[in-house]
Amino acid sequence: MSELKVGLAGLGTVGAAVFRMLERRKAELEARTGRTLRVTAVAARDRSRDRGLDLGGVIWFEDPVALARDGDIDVFVELMGGDGDPAKAAVAAALDRGIPVVTANKALLAKCGVELAQRAEASRAGLHFEAAVAGGIPIVKTLRESLAGNTIERVSGILNGTCNYILTRMAEEKLSFHVCLGEAQRLGYAEADPTFDIDGFDTAHKLAILTSLAFGTQVDADSIYVEGIRQLTLADLEAADDLGYRVKLLGVAVRTETGIEQRVHPTMVPKHWPIAQVSGVTNAVAVDGDAVALTLVGPGAGGAATASAVVGDLFDVARGARGYTFGLPVAELTKAERAAMQRHEGGYYIRLAVVNKPGTAATIARRMADEQISLESIMQRRPDGAETARVILITYATTEEAVRRAIAAIEADGVISALPQVIRIEKD
Numbered sequence: 001m002s003e004l005k006v007g008l009a010g011l012g013t014v015g016a017a018v019f020r021m022l023e024r025r026k027a028e029l030e031a032r033t034g035r036t037l038r039v040t041a042v043a044a045r046d047r048s049r050d051r052g053l054d055l056g057g058v059i060w061f062e063d064p065v066a067l068a069r070d071g072d073i074d075v076f077v078e079l080m081g082g083d084g085d086p087a088k089a090a091v092a093a094a095l096d097r098g099i100p101v102v103t104a105n106k107a108l109l110a111k112c113g114v115e116l117a118q119r120a121e122a123s124r125a126g127l128h129f130e131a132a133v134a135g136g137i138p139i140v141k142t143l144r145e146s147l148a149g150n151t152i153e154r155v156s157g158i159l160n161g162t163c164n165y166i167l168t169r170m171a172e173e174k175l176s177f178h179v180c181l182g183e184a185q186r187l188g189y190a191e192a193d194p195t196f197d198i199d200g201f202d203t204a205h206k207l208a209i210l211t212s213l214a215f216g217t218q219v220d221a222d223s224i225y226v227e228g229i230r231q232l233t234l235a236d237l238e239a240a241d242d243l244g245y246r247v248k249l250l251g252v253a254v255r256t257e258t259g260i261e262q263r264v265h266p267t268m269v270p271k272h273w274p275i276a277q278v279s280g281v282t283n284a285v286a287v288d289g290d291a292v293a294l295t296l297v298g299p300g301a302g303g304a305a306t307a308s309a310v311v312g313d314l315f316d317v318a319r320g321a322r323g324y325t326f327g328l329p330v331a332e333l334t335k336a337e338r339a340a341m342q343r344h345e346g347g348y349y350i351r352l353a354v355v356n357k358p359g360t361a362a363t364i365a366r367r368m369a370d371e372q373i374s375l376e377s378i379m380q381r382r383p384d385g386a387e388t389a390r391v392i393l394i395t396y397a398t399t400e401e402a403v404r405r406a407i408a409a410i411e412a413d414g415v416i417s418a419l420p421q422v423i424r425i426e427k428d
């Protein structure tokens, strides 16, 4: 039986899980592909660390680029992370010599996806990345292959397991943000630098990749409007709950008259919507095509779930599957538009810390009216002993521009004492 010699760079949460999965599923993968998938060479930082893996007979490279460039391998698997070298240099080196690459690295693809796809095209080596978006959910294949007959209007969803895990545990167990983040790190969900997760960039990286696959654009994370979850408080999540909503960090790419709008921000969604019930590390991706609309739900992070996607890509490599990296030749990918957030329309949750003095409520109401913003509800509460009161406004549909202007005017009136909180609302 012919061998598929796998070179594996990175033996952390995902790399170690891939190594184990290839061992455990060896016989089944042989039966399905007619080939033996064997890790023959690895590169990682610390050779002395006990990872519980049997690395006997596996060649150890100190330098992942040397493994990609010189290793006796048939496929290079990049599971180190990072949007620069050595990940980029290693992936480029493998592709340039015609060796297919499997990676879980969305940061690298978001930054260098077009260049790497060009290299893959030039050498006719495949660049596979199912694990890079929504972990174990097979959304890359679904968009690139299974839905090829559709014109896609919108792709949206919960794309970061760490954030969804934090928001779920905060809302359900009233735990602090930092306790929940620490747990997500301990469970292997978070990025090496978790600011990528909580500030929304990881979701943006994944959305940029989905947008390319769905709409035929060049991957361009810089054209995405991004807000993360760092500023959300337990009080916001409790207020959302009282009002019948859950807060989710959503990534949305939608076709508009002026181009593809891409945005990432916390969003209040009605509790009875299916996406509101997606909890913990689970991700969900909804695709609206002209023939098929569907939602895929599954584990978005974690060693085993992510390894499942990596091994699926290795299965494709073993069978000789080919195709354009983002579904089209690079020369045919169009430029993505920058999201015009000021034109965004919808309901808004606005939390203000107001100073307790006569006329404050009237000032707020007047500034909202000046911008033609209709209020669905106003709640005011003064925590015991506090000098300031918390005012929560829920608006009917309005524009981002109007909300920003009204808040700027209220700030100029000197009636608020802290930065306002604004969360967009999606309604039935």
Ligand SMILES: NC(=O)c1ccc[n+]([C@@H]2O[C@H](COP(=O)([O-])OP(=O)(O)OC[C@H]3O[C@@H](n4cnc5c(N)ncnc54)[C@H](O)[C@@H]3O)[C@@H](O)[C@H]2O)c1
Binding pocket: 009, 010, 011, 012, 013, 014, 015, 043, 044, 045, 046, 064, 079, 080, 081, 082, 085, 086, 104, 105, 106, 107, 131, 132, 135, 188, 189, 190, 191, 192, 300, 301, 302, 303, 306
């Ligand atoms: N953890 C997840 O749930 C998950 C899910 C999907 C995608 N990913 C992606 O998978 C990749 C790996 O993530 P992880 O969670 O396994 O990370 P990790 O930090 O647990 O492991 C990274 C591994 O790469 C090695 N490494 C890092 N820099 C290196 C260098 N310069 N030279 C040699 N080795 C180096 C480290 O030694 C370690 O073995 C990242 O791109 C991440 O975004 C992770």
Ligand SMILES: N[C@@H](CCO)C(=O)O
Binding pocket: 132, 133, 134, 135, 159, 160, 161, 162, 163, 189, 190, 191, 197, 202, 300, 301, 302
């Ligand atoms: N840190 C990422 C890993 C999966 O890409 C997450 O939490 O979703």
Ligand code: NA
Binding pocket: 130, 131, 132, 133, 134, 135, 136, 137, 138, 139, 140, 309
């Ligand atoms: Na995936």
